[in-house]
Amino acid sequence: MSSAPTVVDRILGMLAAHTSKAPARDADLLARVGGDETEFWTAIEALKASRQINVAHIKRASDPAAWLAIWPTGARVGMDPWKTLNANGHFSPRRTHTPRHFPQSPAERREQEEKQMQGHHTERADERRKTIAKLVAGKPIAEGYRIKQVAAELHISNQAVDYLVKSMADGNQVARGRLPGEKSDRIYDPKAGQAGLQRPTPAPAPDVDAQAKGVADSEPIEFALWDDGRLSIYDGGLLVQLASRDTARLARLLGVPGAQHAAHEVRA
CATH class of the missing domain: 1.10.10.10 (Winged helix-like DNA-binding domain superfamily/Winged helix DNA-binding domain)
Known part of the structure; x- marks a missing residue:
């Protein structure tokens, strides 16, 4: 049986x-x-x-x-x-958890992988934008972060930070600008505005009347022209003497009548 x-x-x-x-x-x-x-x-x-x-x-x-x-x-x-x-599971039977559908052609598999990677990159970019907004929240331009400082915080390149900041184009969360004399941009909170920015204090206008009074009160400059053509200039404790040739050049520069004629005679 x-x-x-x-x-x-x-x-x-x-x-x-x-x-x-x-x-x-x-x-x-x-x-x-x-x-x-x-x-x-x-x-x-x-x-x-x-x-x-x-x-x-x-x-x-x-x-x-x-x-x-x-x-x-x-x-x-x-x-x-x-x-x-x-x-091998002979004594522990269980259902096979094989995916219900998997693209068969390489093109379909590549397309699915690209979609998954694109979604992953989009999520990471959104997280980094939020991190940048938190870093600069409440900070005016004087206390803002430089591009390289943000890159160090996020462990990405300066170009990636520049791209993220440009993509936040609404201007409500972050803005970028430079302080006078700086060559690189700072990222700051536009709501904090320009607070903390030290503007240069204009220099006071010169007192023209005081300068004129000082010139009037000073001792006059004395000139002496010698018969050999030398010129002496005395200004307080300073005495300057010009040779005859230098005196002739000064006369031509000042347009003294006869100076050009005298120069021609000397050359002749």
Whole structure:
């Protein structure tokens, strides 16, 4: 008298006519095998662990949802020790958590990865903008942060900080400007405005009347022209003497009548 076939035997028997090109659907196979669903998936996990079947989630254009494809491998059951079987999950059956849909073509996978990276970069940029706004909150331009200081706080480049500040173009959170004599911009809170900015104090206008009075009260400058053409200039304790040739040059510079004629005679 033969014993009743087990769930594993019934699954393998019903999969005998299926291949990787024509796999069986998990729902159809479960309905055909019958019995408890937990025992069915326990047998599926055991067959996967022993490499007697392969599974894959498939979703064609005509399918309303993804489904699990199952087909036999034709491999013989390996005589693995119980430690290996336990490591492979033979004694701890569980459902496979394979993604329901994964792009098959490289172009679709690349597009999905780019979307994920773009979303990640957008979130990081928003967080950095908020950090910049917190750094300069309540700080006027005199206490504002320089570009390189913000870059050091965020651990990014100066160009990245410049891009983030430009993208905050509404001007409500941050603004940028320079103090007199500085060559680099500061990032500050526009609500704090120009507070703390020290404006240069204009120099007092010169007192023209006092200067004129001082000139009038000073001793007059004395000049002496000698018969050999020398010129002496005496200003208090300072005496300056010009040679005859220098005196002639000064006369020509001042436009003294006859100085040009005298110069020609000397040269002749």
